[in-house]
Amino acid sequence: MSKISIIGAGQVGAATAVRLVDMELVDEVVLFDVVDDMPQGKALDIAQSTPVVQKQVAIRGTNAYKDIADSDIVVVTAGFPRKPGMDRLDLLAKNIEINKSVSANIVTYAPRTIVLYVANPLDLMTYVCHKLTKFPAQRVFGMAGVLDTTRFRTFVAMETGYTIRDVQAQVMGGHGDAMVPLVRYCSVAGIPLTELLPKAKIDAIVDRTQKGGGEIVKLLKTGSAYYAPGAAVAQMCQAIVRDEKRILPVCAQLDGEYGYKGPFVGVPVVLGRKGVEKVLQLQLDAQEKALLAKSVSSLQEQLDEIEKGKMYQ
Numbered sequence: 215m216s217k218i219s220i221i222g223a224g225q226v227g228a229a230t231a232v233r234l235v236d237m238e239l240v241d242e243v244v245l246f247d248v249v250d251d252m253p254q255g256k257a258l259d260i261a262q263s264t265p266v267v268q269k270q271v272a273i274r275g276t277n278a279y280k281d282i283a284d285s286d287i288v289v290v291t292a293g294f295p296r297k298p299g300m301d302r303l304d305l306l307a308k309n310i311e312i313n314k315s316v317s318a319n320i321v322t323y324a325p326r327t328i329v330l331y332v333a334n335p336l337d338l339m340t341y342v343c344h345k346l347t348k349f350p351a352q353r354v355f356g357m358a359g360v361l362d363t364t365r366f367r368t369f370v371a372m373e374t375g376y377t378i379r380d381v382q383a384q385v386m387g388g389h390g391d392a393m394v395p396l397v398r399y400c401s402v403a404g405i406p407l408t409e410l411l412p413k414a415k416i417d418a419i420v421d422r423t424q425k426g427g428g429e430i431v432k433l434l435k436t437g438s439a440y441y442a443p444g445a446a447v448a449q450m451c452q453a454i455v456r457d458e459k460r461i462l463p464v465c466a467q468l469d470g471e472y473g474y475k476g477p478f479v480g481v482p483v484v485l486g487r488k489g490v491e492k493v494l495q496l497q498l499d500a501q502e503k504a505l506l507a508k509s510v511s512s513l514q515e516q517l518d519e520i521e522k523g524k525m526y527q
């Protein structure tokens with residue numbers, strides 16, 4: 215594999231590009247945006263870091279979709295932030311409009327690519343992109359769970375004092391509040407988290423993780439997180455490019471797994487060169503099943519709203 219394009223050269227798009235270049239994962243990274251000259255400026259700036267970091271990667275900024283041709287992966291971070299006076303549906307409609315133009319151009323210029331969606335509302339946007347591109351679900355999926363788990367892992371390391379290297383975690387469900395933490399599957403060097411921390415501490419970490427995006431928004435005052443999201447996207451790209459078969463939480467389409475058919479939801483998958491190569495089915499307990507059901511039903515309500523309103527046709 216040799217080329218990754220990023221649609222949306224904003225904070226997450228640029229942070230992802232820097233990671234990809236530093237990892238020397240592919241030969242070429244393309245940064246696309248609708249804002250004139252901005253992606254060219256960011257790409258040139260990143261290119262000028264490569265002699266210092268000694269990474270041989272061509273990075274190019276563009277306002278022309280034709281430049282995404284032959285991409286192996288297209289990362290979509292193009293989104294519209296909430297403005298005063300906009301309600302949830304206005305924002306959804308605006309982001310679906312962006313999704314329509316992005317998806318149409320992916321179909322035209324990079325019909326064989328894998329699409330890794332990042333822009334919010336993530337689970338809904340990934341679903342819409344899959345409908346619009348008509349690509350197999352194996353090639354259209356979203357990033358959210360890797361970010362949620364890395365936040366969780368960071369908080370566990372902070373709380374226990376043990377190295378981040380040994381902390382493992384899994385989450386399922388929707389992004390943010392709809393996240394389903396799987397504490398039973400969290401461990402430090404194989405030791406279940408429940409043996410290392412009291413329940414109250416674990417509950418506090420879960421709560422902080424669910425509100426992790428908001429905590430950063432509040433601190434930054436303008437915009438939202440981008441370093442950890444960029445790292446999370448880059449890790450997923452690495453799993454694909456190097457065919458690592460990593461087990462990562464990915465927003466992927468369910469086809470009967472966990473009893474659901476159709477929606478895109480965070481689940482552990484095997485990620486490799488073909489994209490989502492398998493959805494893993496964990497043996498959830500009754501409480502985890504109930505949380506997942508709640509998460510999926512709230513997503514399904516929003517998908518029904520999108521379908522009934524013919525919002526992407």
Ligand code: TXD
Pocket residue numbers: 221222223224225226227246247248249291292293294295312315316331332333334335336357358361389437438439440443
């Ligand atoms: O875990 C996750 N999935 C997330 C998602 C983690 C972090 C950020 N998350 C979402 O990603 C966030 O809520 C937004 O929906 C996106 C992008 O976040 P970012 O912080 O990078 O937003 P910016 O800086 O506003 O960048 C968005 C860019 C900006 O440069 C616009 O000019 C561009 O998107 N944009 C477009 N690019 C291409 N095509 C179109 N139509 C377009 N419209 C806007």
